[in-house]
Amino acid sequence: MRPRAPRAALLALVLTAACTAGALTGCRTGRQPAAAAEAAGAHARPGHDPAFLARGECAGRAAGSFTEVSCRSAEAAARVLARYNGPRSGGPRCPAETDFVLHINALDQGTSEESSAPEGYACMRNLQPPHPGDPGMGGGPLTVTGDCLYAQRDGVVKETACDGSGPRAPEYRVTTEVGARRECPPSTDLYVQVGGGAPVGCARRLS
Known part of the structure; x- marks a missing residue:
């Protein structure tokens, strides 16, 4: 239920880094993936709509932080594709x-309670390229069909650009x-938990 009155709440956000900063377990033993993340902050503006970063709304970046802005604003940098309550895990x-x-x-x-906002996470899409989450681009928080990987160490793989423009050449591609x-x-060479x-x-291993 939406609050009947605006509230001035401080919302602390952590930005999950692109997949280039995270590692995935790629193996044949079913171990769980490990991930690393960089941090950034954001604040809700005082008196702003308590449905902070609802689906379809936009955010702007300013000095390492994110703030909800109008999608028509020149400050808008990314749009909310989906918004979920509760921890991402x-x-x-x-x-x-x-x-x-x-x-x-x-x-x-x-x-x-009406002046509170639940914990949650927002899935964001940049309004302008680049789009690191697209297949083969070497980034984004998810591993999807078309992405390429390289072996960082035994049992751990990381995403990299399929066109070879990243710091590491691609060794596998998710089919x-x-x-x-x-x-x-049957042609599968590597299993990755996504x-x-x-x-x-x-x-499959790239030749």
């Missing part, structure tokens, strides 16, 4: 075209996403 997977994720922790400064490893094609409804990425 165990929550719904962001859309495949997500460029980055904002984790939202509300620090309630109101006097009632499909399936619900279980047994559903991968989460969501089809949590396994089937990757």
